[in-house]
Amino acid sequence: MEALLILIFALGYLAITLEHSLKIDKLIPALVMMAVMWALISLGIDAFPNWFDSAQHNLMEGFGLLDHSRKMELMEETLLHHLGKTSEILVFLLGAMTIVEIIDYFDGFSTIKDFVRTKSKRKILWIFSILAFFLSAIIDNLTATIVLISILQKIVKDRDVRIWYAGLIIIAANAGGAWSPIGDVTTTMLWIGKKVSTGHLFGYLFVPSLLCMVVPSFIASFLPVFRGELEIEETEEKKKSKFSSTMLYLGLGAIVFVPIFKVVTHLPPYVGMMLSLGVVAIFAEIYSNTKFSMTEFYADESDAHASHSPVHHSLSKIELPSILFFLGILMAVAALESLGILFNFAGSLEEYMPMLGTEMHYADGSRGVSDLVILLLGVGSAIIDNVPLVAASLGMFHEPMDNELWHFIAYSAGTGGSMLIIGSAAGVVAMGMEKINFFWYLKKISWLALIGFLVGAAAFMVTRTLF
Template identity: 65%
Template sequence: METILIIVFVLGYIGIALEHTFKIDKLIPALGMMAILWALIALDHMQVYEIVDGIGKEPHHLEGVLLHHLGKTAEILVFLMGAMTIVEIIDYFDGFSTIKSYIKTKSRKRLLWIFTFLAFVLSAIIDNLTATIVLITILQKIVVRREMRLWFAGLIVIAANAGGAWSPIGDVTTTMLWIANKVSASQLIEHVLLPSIACFAVPVFIASRMKLFKGDIVVELSDDEKPKSKYGSLMFYLGLGAILFVPVFKTLTHLPPYMGMMLSLAVVAAVAEYLSNTKFSLGNATGGEGAAVHHSPVHKSLSKIEMPSILFFLGILMAVAALESLGMLFDFAGTLEQTVPYLGTEHHSTKISDLVVLLLGAGSAVIDNVPLVAASIGMFQIGMDEPAWHFIAYAAGTGGSMLVIGSAAGVVAMGMEKIDFMWYLKKIGWLALIGFLAGAATFIILRDFLLNATS
């Protein structure tokens, strides 16, 4: 039966990886795989386990294990729904137009650094997908030549993925590690920030020396466009501040992160409703009772959050949990630790090979990084803030930049600018690879230095 389960899991993986080939949304194989795996476990009355203290497997009833994993998955989903809603509320007030005020130059090289730096910083606060959408939308209003925009978009993808890797709220995978108590916010930032900077700065520096980025852009920057709402800047800074408050809330209260996100959402939503009602009552006094609901920014924002992504995460996380509950991931991790040599310092307490983590990063360019990190959480039963978790956060977050379909940021850039797969591979892929390896080398050097300093 375990062989059948593995076959189902592999087929589901293939369906997810080839969603663009099959033209089927990846949530479909993810949800199908989840349901089939748990159904097979139930029908065959297979023994399920929970990992105890990272050293052994303790048998449990199926209903209890299923509820345990559903609860852990729900923490991530509720957190993401809150973050998505805050981002949509900011967009409702056209808050992201505030970013355009930071762009005052016509120099191609300076524009490249400004856009990639904004992508790096924004993706650490909101997610890398939203940061990419916002910046490419602004880019389309500034850079007319499509060939030039493609280069900008490709480098924005690299910077956005690098920015999301060092922040517990910047990427789904780092959020998963944070909520699962594998990393703390402070230690993640301390160990992954410098590697992430190297990951985006090295390829951007190389690109900025190219002939393509010499000189100025052709068109003048337009300051005529006015934001759709006078409250845009207020909601932009309030929304970003509310999301940044979440790690502070967790540190102070030791409650799960989704609690802090719900508090932040409540505050942002309350301000949004107040501002919207004020505007409505002054400018649309003739509306009926239903009109206020129709103009509610919260209702509007909730209707725009990405439910397909939420359902995909539900499917893939619960599918990985099925294999974890059987102890298969735990056993596989033991095999890896015995067969793959470790390349770091000899006194390092974890035995996860750097090669394994680097391969995981490379694999995230082909296979979605969410199931890879979910599998890692189930496989490697090591302590919180072990350097291996920080390396996994870096590798899974940045490795997807090597292919345009390897990350959510790349996929959305591909759609917005109609980027050809082979064009990205030839023009941007090698830069992303250099950045990935530069960041990995920075991480290993920094990790070994910190370990030697504390030994």
């Protein structure tokens, strides 16, 4: 039965990668794969020997001895747990995307567009890479990607060129998220789990993460697509809203407020994002010139905005297919995690791969973990998903807080996902916003991400000797 589930996941994954060849939107195989996998788990619950306790990050003892009704209860609890965790991400994403659309409603991004005076493709590449690196550390890589691609769409009109920039933004955003406790879901998991501290995370990972961004951007700057200047379309300038700058700073400030809210209240990030969305929406409604009644609409703004409040208009612009795709892929991975498949896979890697680098020994006599295992975990995070792999590592490894192992896991899981476009939340969002082809990314961007990943890993092996 486990083999069948893995086969269904592989077929669904293949259908997602062949989206453009099959002419089937990627959300369809993602949702079908998720539903079929959980249905098989429900129907064959008695055939599974293991069950992964997500709360304890370990396999349950004696699961095979439980009666059918208790197993079904556990399955329902686990399904609800994963739906809750996935919904946290989706609600957070909905909030961030709505704020970005509200900013765009008031032409807020034209303010940043006005700051980018250069037409040089190479300079614009560096501007967006550096912005993605630092912004992702502050507001997380997912939100940073949404914001920067939204700005990019206002500056670079040629989609064939723009998707190259989007690919480098994914690499830079994932690299920037790795050295901040709020920059990526996996580093947040390790931080909340008391495996890493903010100071040591910065000390261990800032330089490796910076190199992971700088090296691919440097190599890419010599590629033909980034030579010369952008062709600016001569179009009639649309009248800029007088509130554009105000809404830009308010919107970005509201997003930056989210991690502060989380630290102060210890509530999940989506709660802070909903508060931020509410505040931004209040000002949007106040600033909007749109006035409407039950039967008539009057507007001083453009026709596109005439029949909507800013919030309604912004919600209608959100990429819901991307949200549903995210739901399908995360819940499908959760199915593999729940049966302990990912946990056992990670354990097999640790047991059978040869030890590389310095072998560590601890007071309890346990041996250290191979650098190769952690690098493979990074590669695995691109293929599957970094969240369950890090969740499995929390139960597998028992090193103390701020041990170099945890920081290497944070780096590998955070940046390894850049090697495939569906290997990270930033990549999935960019794929939805720009309709980037899986194989285009694999051919054009993956090799740059791999070089950056390996250079950063090598740098980490040097920086860890300094602590």
